[in-house]
Amino acid sequence: AQTVTQSQPEMSVQEAETVTLSCTYDTSESDYYLFWYKQPPSRQMILVIRQEAYKQQNATENRFSVNFQKAAKSFSLKISDSQLGDAAMYFCAYSRYSGGGADGLTFGKGTHLIIQP
Amino acid sequence: DTAVSQTPKYLVTQMGNDKSIKCEQNLGHDTMYWYKQDSKKFLKIMFSYNNKELIINETVPNRFSPKSPDKAHLNLHINSLELGDSAVYFCASSQKGTKNIQYFGAGTRLSVL
Numbered sequence: 518a519q520t521v522t523q524s525q526p527e528m529s530v531q532e533a534e535t536v537t538l539s540c541t542y543d544t545s546e547s548d549y550y551l552f553w554y555k556q557p558p559s560r561q562m563i564l565v566i567r568q569e570a571y572k573q574q575n576a577t578e579n580r581f582s583v584n585f586q587k588a589a590k591s592f593s594l595k596i597s598d599s600q601l602g603d604a605a606m607y608f609c610a611y612s613r614y615s616g617g618g619a620d621g622l623t624f625g626k627g628t629h630l631i632i633q634p
Numbered sequence: 635d636t637a638v639s640q641t642p643k644y645l646v647t648q649m650g651n652d653k654s655i656k657c658e659q660n661l662g663h664d665t666m667y668w669y670k671q672d673s674k675k676f677l678k679i680m681f682s683y684n685n686k687e688l689i690i691n692e693t694v695p696n697r698f699s700p701k702s703p704d705k706a707h708l709n710l711h712i713n714s715l716e717l718g719d720s721a722v723y724f725c726a727s728s729q730k731g732t733k734n735i736q737y738f739g740a741g742t743r744l745s746v747l
Binding site for chain 1: 669675682740
């Protein structure tokens with residue numbers, strides 16, 4: 518079974534600085550997808566960024582970027598120029614590549630990100 | 635228009651009751667899901683469903699059952715509610731061929747007293 522581990526229950530960063538959230542996963546599959554979701558206090562789950570395992574290039578979305586190391590099974594999220602609105606729980610998630618089948622996401626336990634003004 | 639909507643947002647009920655949570659998506663997606671988020675914020679897949687298959691997480695008690703009247707709806711029925719069922723339940727949807735990007739509803743907080 519696949520597992521996702523987030524080793525940092527909580528991280529704190531000063532506004533405008535950069536922070537990196539860690540995620541490792543375990544799988545025997547060669548094709549899969551990885552995601553970072555954000556959950557602010559409103560409870561809504563918001564997709565931040567995603568990565569396909571077959572792509573070597575790291576995904577970026579504005580201030581958010583990932584460092585994907587397939588051999589090490591590591592998928593960290595870097596947030597640049599942190600803003601107060603970035604404060605939230607961040608979840609790393611894994612999905613098997615199923616060719617279109619109904620595959621649920623396997624989540625890590627989350628990292629609570631605090632932004633210090 | 636909300637893409638994935640769940641009702642109700644909050645549900646308070648007594649142990650032993652039967653309750654349902656409704657989910658509707660207007661994205662035209664072919665796959666829907668139910669997740670449970672416990673008090674420690676841990677999210678776990680309960681069901682995945684498209685018009686061809688239902689995948690049930692083996693740890694989900696059979697008191698929980700998904701029901702899909704059509705492709706846009708996946709409701710969650712819970713029988714004989716227990717204290718341990720208290721959690722936030724999220725519905726999500728995705729479309730085949732879109733790399734399993736899932737869109738979530740706002741969640742339903744279920745409190746069993």
